[in-house]
Every structure is written in structure tokens, then in C-alpha cells.
Amino acid sequence: MGSRREMERLIETGEVTINGEKATLGDRVSVSDIVKVHGRVVTLVAEEDVPRRVIMYNKPEGELCTRHDPQGRRTVFDRLPKLKGERWISIGRLDINTSGLLLFTTDGELANRLMHPSQKIEREYAVRVMGEVKPEHVKAMVEGVMLEDGMANFTDVQEFGGEGINTWFHVVIMEGRNREVRRLWESQGLTVSRLKRVRYGSVFLDKRARAGEWIELTQQEIDQLSQQAGLERRFVKDSLDKREKIDRQRKKTRAIRNVNKQYR
Structure with a gap:
């Protein structure tokens, strides 16, 4: 409510x-x-009788991670499916210039646990960096850099090809402080020109959801996330058969694509 x-x-x-x-x-x-x-x-309704729902949304650049924007700009909630008697809770945030994987759930406890630093949930980003990235830069960012809000570091940095201003890296971080990935690279005198989240915990961004689209996670995927968060699986009888689920998903996806065409 x-x-x-x-x-x-x-x-x-x-x-x-x-x-x-x-x-x-x-x-x-x-x-x-x-x-x-x-x-x-x-x-x-008893908590154990409420389905634990999670959706994966592929956020485009330019959208805000807020429910309402006073300036009327588009938010990530504008494209999510409507709920009755429940609300979508964002698991973490992405800034306006960052694209990629966002998870939403109807379970506040799951959201809180997946965001809390004590759970050590990995977030993986694809990063395009402008400037010459030297081994000492990578070493410093892995060992730790003192930022204005405390120590920060990547647990892994891997080069993913390209050259010059088109050099791509994948980095893994264990928390979600504001602009933390960008600030770590900036601490080495380097500029991030593109940033996209590609994984959150056990969930990878894949082709099921193109930019501006969402997909509901399977029970197996939700169970894996729940396990990472230290929560037990909820055994809830699903009221939709397989064909009804597919038909409902297709209708929603078509509606989203129609909206996307208006902004191309």
C-alpha cells in the first residue's frame, strides 16, 4: 500500500x-x-505465502533510478509492469549515464540483503576507458584507493579488447557506493566514457531483455539469489500455467517495444 x-x-x-x-x-x-x-x-497474507518475484531490467542511458522526477524525465519505473497490492523495489541503483542490469523485487528483505555490504554480493561492469591503462593503475585499484568516502577497490579487473579510446575492461566490485566505479578509474587519471552493469550476484544481463525491456526471472534464478542473500526458498503454488505465462509476457514485451518506438 x-x-x-x-x-x-x-x-x-x-x-x-x-x-x-x-x-x-x-x-x-x-x-x-x-x-x-x-x-x-x-x-x-502470511509472508511465506507471498510469491517472491524478481525482474531483470536492461536500463538505457538517460533514465533515472527514482520513482518520480520533478523535471518530468523518464525513470526506470515508467516501463516496469504494474502491480496490484505490491510495489517494485529497486535492488541498487545506476546513475543516469550508466546502462545495463537492474534488478527489481517485491520482497523488501531480499532487496535489503542483496544491497548490504555484509553479504559481499559481486557487481560486474563493462567499462570503456579513455587513456593509457598501465599495470600500476590496475594494481592500485585492486589493492585499494582512498576515496572521499573511504577505501574502495575492485576485486578483479580484466581487459576485454579494443585500443586507444575504445579499450574495454570488466571490473568486479562488492558494494554499490555512488559513482564508485567511475571514481576508482578517475583516481588513476583515467576517464570512463561508457559504463554498463552486466552482472549482479548470480544474475547476468543477457539477450532476454534488450535495452528498455524487462524479463521476469525463473524460479531457479530467484532461488539462487535468495540463497546468496541467506534467505530460504519460498514454495508458492503458481496460479499461471506455462502457456498463460508466455502469452502474458509477449503482450507486455510488445507494449514496451511500442513505447520504445515513440522515442527513437
């Missing part, structure tokens, strides 16, 4: 009741309690 902050605000203003009594922050409820918001009964 809204973000945690929005719900806390409703509780504080007395808009939420439990069994006829005004709720307070920290109250606990069970599925047998009667919870109302604005006087309307809310259907309670």
Missing part, C-alpha cells in the same frame, strides 16, 4: 487500526487480526 515510511506516517496519524484500536509503531499482528487502513479492512 506504500513505502515503510508512508505506512509509519499513517500509523502515527491514527489511520490504521487493529481490532478496532488505533495501531502504534511496533505493534504485531497475525492473520487472525482485523487491520483497517482509512476504515477499510486490509487482507493479511
